[in-house]
Amino acid sequence: MVSGVILYSTSVVLLFFSYVKSREKTGKALKKALKMFINTLPDMLAIMLFVGLVLAVFTPKLIGALIGESSGIAGIFLATAIGSISIVPSFIVFPLGKSLLENGANLPQVAVLMSSLMAVGLTTFPLERKTFGLKFAIYRNLSAILMCLLFGLLVKVVMG
Secondary structure, eight states, rough: HHHHHHHHHHHHHHHHHHHHHHHHHHHHHHHHHHHHHHHHHHHHHHHHHHHHHHHHHSSSSHHHHHHSSHHHHHHEEEEEEHHHHHHOOOOHHHHHHHHHHHHHHOOHHHHHHOOOHOOOOSSTTTHHHHHHHHHHHHHHHHHHHHHHHHHHHHHHHHHH
16 A cells, blocks of 8 residues: 555656657646556456456365465466466556455465466467467477476475
8 A cells, every 4th residue: 555655656657757848748748647547447457357257157166176275286386377378467466465465375376377378378379489480489388387386385395
C-alpha cells in the first residue's frame, strides 16, 4: 500500500513538472498512454477473467491435491508441464502465483510453474524453430525446463 502511494505520488509530481515544462508534449504523451491503456485493456480483462474462472473451477482442495505439498514430485512435474504449454503474460504470472499459494498450492510447485510460464515456450516452439532453427529451439526449451526443475528443487531446499 505504501509503495503504491509513493509510486503514484511520484508520478503525479513528475507529470506536473512535465506539464509545466511543455504542455504540448505532456498532452501528447497522455493521449498516447491512454491509447496504449485502451489497447491493452481487453487483454487484461481476458486474463483476469481467465484467472477468475480457473480459481472458480479449481477449488483450493483441488489445487492442493494437484500442486500442493502432498503432490510431491508429481506436482512439480505437473506444474512444469502446465507452465510449459501455457501462454500467460509476465505481468499476470506473479499475481497468479500468489493466488495459487493462497488457495493451497505449495511453494516449490508454484515456483516451477511460474518459472516455466516465463522461460519455456512449447506453444511458441514452431515460431521459435522457424526463426532460430530446430536445434536451437530444442536446446533452449530443454535447458529452460531443466533450469525450472532445478529452481523448484532449490526453493524446496532453501524454503523447506
